[in-house]
Amino acid sequence: xxxxxxxxxxxxxxxxxxxxxxxxxxxxxxxxxxxxxxxxxxxxxxxxxxxxxxxxxxxxxxxxxxxxxxxxxxxxxxxxxxxxxxxxxxxxxxxxxxxxxxxxxxxxxxxxxxxxxxxxxxxxxxxxxxxxxxxxxxxxxxxxxxxxxxxxxxxxxxxxxxxxxxxxxxxxxxxxxxxxxxxxxxxxxxxxxxxxxxxxxxxxxxxxxxxxxxxxxxxxxxxxxxxxxxxxxxxxxxxxxxxxxxxxxxxxxxxxxxxxxxxxxxxxxxxxxxxxxxxxxxxxxxxxxxxxxxxxxxxxxxxxxxxxxxxxxxxxxxxxxxxxxxxxxxxxxxxxxxxxxxxxxxxxxxxxxxxxxxxxxxxxxxxxxxxxxxxxxxxxxxxxxxxxxxxxxxxxxxxxxxxxxxxxxxxxxxxxxxxxxxxxxxxxxxxxxxxxxxxxxxxxxxxxxxxxxxxxxxxxxxxxxxxxxxxxxxxxxxxxxxxxxxxxxxxxxxxxxxxxxxxxxxxxxxxxxxxxxxxxxxxxxxxxxxxxxxxxxxxxxxxxxxxxxxxxxxxxxxxxxxxxxxxxxxxxxxxxxxxxxxxxxxxxxxxxxxxxxxxxxxxxxxxxxxxxxxxxxxxxxxxxxxxxxxxxxxxxxxxxxxxxxxxxxxxxxxxxxxxxxxxxxxxxxxxxxxxxxxxxxxxxxxxxxxxxxxxxxxxxxxxxxxxxx
Numbered sequence: 001x002x003x004x005x006x007x008x009x010x011x012x013x014x015x016x017x018x019x020x021x022x023x024x025x026x027x028x029x030x031x032x033x034x035x036x037x038x039x040x041x042x043x044x045x046x047x048x049x050x051x052x053x054x055x056x057x058x059x060x061x062x063x064x065x066x067x068x069x070x071x072x073x074x075x076x077x078x079x080x081x082x083x084x085x086x087x088x089x090x091x092x093x094x095x096x097x098x099x100x101x102x103x104x105x106x107x108x109x110x111x112x113x114x115x116x117x118x119x120x121x122x123x124x125x126x127x128x129x130x131x132x133x134x135x136x137x138x139x140x141x142x143x144x145x146x147x148x149x150x151x152x153x154x155x156x157x158x159x160x161x162x163x164x165x166x167x168x169x170x171x172x173x174x175x176x177x178x179x180x181x182x183x184x185x186x187x188x189x190x191x192x193x194x195x196x197x198x199x200x201x202x203x204x205x206x207x208x209x210x211x212x213x214x215x216x217x218x219x220x221x222x223x224x225x226x227x228x229x230x231x232x233x234x235x236x237x238x239x240x241x242x243x244x245x246x247x248x249x250x251x252x253x254x255x256x257x258x259x260x261x262x263x264x265x266x267x268x269x270x271x272x273x274x275x276x277x278x279x280x281x282x283x284x285x286x287x288x289x290x291x292x293x294x295x296x297x298x299x300x301x302x303x304x305x306x307x308x309x310x311x312x313x314x315x316x317x318x319x320x321x322x323x324x325x326x327x328x329x330x331x332x333x334x335x336x337x338x339x340x341x342x343x344x345x346x347x348x349x350x351x352x353x354x355x356x357x358x359x360x361x362x363x364x365x366x367x368x369x370x371x372x373x374x375x376x377x378x379x380x381x382x383x384x385x386x387x388x389x390x391x392x393x394x395x396x397x398x399x400x401x402x403x404x405x406x407x408x409x410x411x412x413x414x415x416x417x418x419x420x421x422x423x424x425x426x427x428x429x430x431x432x433x434x435x436x437x438x439x440x441x442x443x444x445x446x447x448x449x450x451x452x453x454x455x456x457x458x459x460x461x462x463x464x465x466x467x468x469x470x471x472x473x474x475x476x477x478x479x480x481x482x483x484x485x486x487x488x489x490x491x492x493x494x495x496x497x498x499x500x501x502x503x504x505x506x507x508x509x510x511x512x513x514x515x516x517x518x519x520x521x522x523x524x525x526x527x528x529x530x531x532x533x534x535x536x537x538x539x540x541x542x543x544x545x546x547x548x549x550x551x552x553x554x555x556x557x558x559x560x561x562x563x564x565x566x567x568x569x570x571x572x573x574x575x576x577x578x579x580x581x582x583x584x585x586x587x588x589x590x591x592x593x594x595x596x597x598x599x600x601x602x603x604x605x606x607x608x609x610x611x612x613x614x615x616x617x618x619x620x621x622x623x624x625x626x627x628x629x630x631x632x633x634x635x636x637x638x639x640x641x642x643x644x645x646x647x648x649x650x651x652x653x654x655x656x657x658x659x660x661x662x663x664x665x666x667x668x669x670x671x672x673x674x675x676x677x678x679x680x681x682x683x684x685x686x687x688x689x690x691x692x693x694x695x696x697x698x699x700x701x702x703x704x705x706x707x708x709x
Contacts, residue, residue: 012214018641020224020625020649021449025543025547025617026077026535029441029456029468031420031431032066032448034084035059035254035407038633040422040429042439048074052290054319055084055518056254063416065448068526072557076535083433085419090251090408095270095400097323104220104229105195106210109178113145113154117200118208120159124191126185127397132167140200155180168329169393181212184230187394191230198224204522216391231390246270246323255320264288268320270399277400284320292318296517321402352567371495388701413451419447421457431458434468441468442616443534443544445527450475452495459599462503466619467532469598469612470504471527474580476562481569484508485578499579502600502612505530507581508573509565511558511591521563526583526593529555534613535591538591544614544658545694546596548581553593561585577601581609588658596692611689614658621649625692634681637667642683650685662690 004010029042037043037055045051058067070082076103112118118141124132145154152172159170159182167185184193197206205634213219214231248255248268257267265288272282284292294317408418421428431454434441444462446454455472462470473488475494486492488499488506499506515522530547533555537547547553565573565582573580574595581595596609603613608662625645631700632638643666650662666683701709 003451016623016641018294018628018645019620020645023624024079024440024614024618026076026443026538027079027081027440027442028073028531028535029081029083029439029444030066030073030498031083031085031434031435031444031446032064032069033062033086033407033409033419034067034082034252036248036250036252036405037060037082037084037254038250039084039086039090039408040427040433042083042433042436043229045070045074045080045082051080051082053286055082056252058515060518062407063411063449064446064526065528066446068522069445069447069531072524072528073511073532073535074623076532076539076575081434081439085429085430086251086408086424087410087415087419088408089406089410091404091406092247092249092251093253093255093257093268093402093405094245094247095257095402097246097270097398098232098396099244099393100189100191100396101188101214101216101231102183102394103153103193103230104181104183104212104216104277104390104392105179105193105226105228106212107151107155107182107197108208108210108218108222109151109176110208111178112149112208113141113143113151113158115143115148117141117143119198119200119202120182121196121198123170123188123194124186126167126186127190129190131519132374136196137168138202143200150177152177152180155182155518165430169301175519176680183392186230186397187232187392188230188234188396192210193228193230194226195228196225212391214390218650222488231336232396244323246321246400246402247321248402249318249322251405251408252436253405253407255404255405256403267402269612270323271319272395272397282684283394284318288658292320294318312475328472341406356359362549367674416449417451417453420449420451431461434461435465437467440620442613442620443531443532445471445525445531447525447528450525452497452548455499456497459501461497463501466503466617468503469609469616471530472499472506473525473527474506476523476525480563481572481580484580485573488578488580498601499599500601502606503669504580504599505597505609506579506599507583507593507595509562509583511555511562511583512560512658513558521559524558529558529583530581530593532597534609542656542658543617544606544653544656544690546610546694548593548596548609550589550592554589554693555591555593560592561591579607596694605689605691608692610692613687614653618650618653622646623656625649634671634676636667636681638681639683642666642681645684650687657690662686695696 001472004229009372027511034055040649043054051067051074055067056073066082069590070080110116120139123136123137125131139158141158145157148154150159156172159168162167162172169183169185171181173179182195184191186406195209197340198204199206207222208218210218211226212226230300255268257269269285270282271285271290282294284548410419414458422428422432424432426564428435431446434444444458447460450473458470462468474484477494478484478487483492487495490496490498495594507530510523510526511523512521512531533549534554537545537552539541540552543551561583565584569683570582570584572578573582574597579597579599580592581597583591584594585591598607598609598612600607626642629638629642643664647664649662653659663686664683670682670684
């Protein structure tokens with residue numbers, strides 16, 4: 001505390017308003033396989049639409065029922081973490097997007113814009129052969145262009161640049177600004193550029209133009225009129241040329257472009273389009289609809305593609321794809337450049353170009369649309385492959401479907417178990433990613449997977465973290481009640497050890513539910529609906545209420561149960577040391593979860609799901625509410641502060657019918673001198689949990705007429 005040594009008025013603020021925090025008890029963790037999405041990451045999903053967007057649609061072809069379970073549970077909670085497991089065989093889907101060169105010409109150094117004047121007329125045809133101007137565009141470059149002192153700058157000021165944002169553009173050589181280059185704003189072998197040069201009277205031709213060849217160099221003799229085609233740069237079958245490679249951000253077959261049985265699109269594609277006179281447009285088309293879009297370019301002044309779609313996955317913005325420039329099959333560290341040709345020349349890789357016109361493309365072109373020579377727009381271009389680096393390049397417009405992705409879903413049981421169980425060492429994989437206090441998971445399952453090693457690993461993880469309840473089920477079609485009991489007790493099927501833990505709960509039999517994604521009924525793992533009803537219980541009551549019975553355990557979506565259980569079956573499943581919670585189809589009330597035992601075999605309060613779930617919530621709340629007392633003085637003042645936080649917390653649970661009586665002890669009786677010397681502070685909380693009325697008995701007594709009631 002501060003020492004006040006001079007006269008004055010001082011204000012000291014102390015915060016003694018500690019109170020218990022609130023914990024969401026309905027956070028679910030699911031582990032399973034999917035055809036797309038992040039691998040081995042606990043991904044927060046808050047809505048069904050988000051689940052299918054990130055991880056794709058469920059399907060019977062996907063091992064297990066992770067996605068199906070997530071969709072059902074998301075109807076009862078908005079907090080679910082899905083961990084997608086995958087083997088090392090998982091690969092990304094890819095597409096090769098070709099680059100193209102824009103048709104361009106050189107305006108030789110003749111002092112236009114500085115000492116002489118010039119009139120240029122231009123027409124540009126896009127990749128579809130459509131003229132971009134109703135009448136040829138006319139540009140006047142006066143003899144003295146304001147604010148410039150070189151011809152190249154004068155021409156660019158008159159026409160405009162950079163080329164990404166215009167149908168026609170101009171640029172200049174940074175090494176010799178007296179030379180100007182004029183190009184069409186569209187790339188590829190179907191694009192054309194027509195240029196005519198005149199004196200300032202607009203009618204006297206001036207021979208100052210040269211077409212640029214594939215290497216970006218002027219060819220032939222000077223002319224007043226040129227016609228130039230663009231080029232398409234293609235990767236050959238050895239992928240040794242230059243191209244732009246796009247791949248899915250994560251591995252999976254769900255990114256592969258295809259057609260659904262209904263005739264719609266499936267998978268992902270990269271779409272390169274134009275938006276009027278704006279920058280190049282790169283979109284991600286997913287399931288036939290544009291899901292993401294970016295304005296991108298290959299020059300300064302635009303967001304470079306590599307920076308936009310997650311090359312290296314640094315500061316990722318896209319959820320679907322990433323891209324990179326490829327040369328000789330290897331990544332190339334591309335950066336924005338004024339002239340993308342500079343980068344291509346640095347690659348040192350052969351470029352195969354198609355659609356190059358003759359070496360000397362000189363034509364007599366009438367601006368009324370008549371042609372005195374050469375080929376009309378849209379005619380088949382000549383094919384003359386050469387190795388070169390064009391001066392102006394763009395990614396070609398088109399839709400490029402991704403292919404070749406593998407989801408990494410194993411078929412061998414041992415490999416399935418390895419992928420789902422994962423590794424506990426960083427970075428954690430599989431279900432080990434659930435071991436994170438920040439996730440606050442209270443229930444977990446691996447739906448549709450009944451491999452004993454996987455279920456045992458989930459139960460072990462629940463016990464070691466003490467954070468969640470593991471929900472499991474016997475396999476589908478195991479038989480009757482006796483077979484389900486024997487399997488749970490480790491005496492039948494492929495299970496050799498009993499499930500025995502208060503951090504686990506077993507439900508059976510499986511239930512029939514209609515799957516809109518498959519268009520048919522499917523048998524679903526009952527653990528899905530057990531967790532679903534736990535979330536429903538949290539919504540309509542509290543975690544310490546039993547998620548069973550007709551009030552909170554009735555299932556409305558399933559249409560049937562795999563095995564119809566009678567009273568004898570239910571007695572056998574639920575008594576005599578057996579721990580299977582039956583799912584029963586009652587004739588009038590419908591399909592209902594009619595049990596809430598944990599898998600603990602010892603008869604204590606923790607052999608019930610409602611008590612275990614209450615203890616999970618209470619433990620988490622205590623930890624979060626009392627961490628601030630660590631390193632405080634271990635004396636009566638701190639003991640009283642802790643008591644003042646814990647008592648209201650437990651009393652609130654009592655008032656909400658979770659416990660019937662409690663007592664909090666944090667004084668010298670719990671903090672003995674030995675414990676204080678060991679820097680330990682102990683607080684004892686005595687709790688009488690509320691018991692559920694699972695067995696209701698009406699005793700009917702008959703008396704004779706003379707009895708007094």
